[in-house]
Amino acid sequence: MKKLIAALLLTAAVAGAQEQEPKELFNTNKDLKSRIFTLENRRPREIVPALTLLGSGFKGASISYSDELRTMTVRDFPENLAAIEDALRRLDKPTAPLPDVDLKISVLIGAKKPLPGATVPDDLAPVVKQLQSTLSYTHYGLMTAAVHRTKIGSGIEGSGVAEATLLGLTADQTRPIIYTYRLRDITVPATGADAKVDVRSFDFSMRVPLDLGSAGVQYQNVGFETPVSLRQREKVVIGTTTMSDKALVVVVTAQVQ
Helix, strand or coil, X not given: CHHHHHHHHHHHHHHHHHHCCCCCCXXXXXXCEEEEEECCCCCHHHHHHHHHHHCCCCCCCEEEEECCXXXXXXXXXXXXXXXXXXXXXXXXXXXXXXXXXXXXXXXXXXXXXXXXXXXXXXXXXXXXXXXXXXXXXXEEEEEEEEEEEEECCCCEEEEEECCHHHHCCCHHXXXXXXXXXXXXXXXXXXXXXXXXXXXXXXXXXXXXXXXCHHHCEEEEEEEEEEEEEEEECCEEXXXXXXXXXXXXXXXXXXXXX
16 A cells, blocks of 8 residues: 555656756856947947847846947947947948037116116017017116027036116125026927027026115025027027016027027
């Protein structure tokens, strides 16, 4: 009886072993190799998306990059490294030079009463006329204007000191009035006669002192942040914000060179 039971157990064990599927053999991290590729013409972040599918996707494989150093560090199997190297030879080619973009930023102050020493350049006269018909401010003066040149895909930063008299203040009434602005991710989706300039974000800010008479001076933060789309050479009012009895108006003109 004992021999019969032992035989049955042995038969069941052999049958169970036969039913188990054979284990597959997997590569391991020990098979992965690392290489650093240096790009001569393109920024790595422009190329990495096209190389992702050439990687093995195996655990431990990776692609990292540095735009500052123009390098890509790849860890993968040798055959994947070879495919990525071949793709880089085809993708890292010189590109046509990007056009320059000139942006003129003008800041106007609007008021219901004449502004001392206020002037408006002739090229902004049509803009002022339009503002007078749409806003309740009848008098305008140019606080500042600046022209910046940049490349597509880049941005602009600027700052300066506002003219205190246009704000109804004198130099001895307040500390310098600093304004700052930043334009991020400037692109040109269309060129030629239909050239257009897009700005992902235009951020303007200024801390304005308001003279409250016997109550002293109180500071007010004014500004805005908005996306911008400009036709070439078109003067566009980007933002308007109020400051007590006055208004601050930002006008931008773009030109693709």
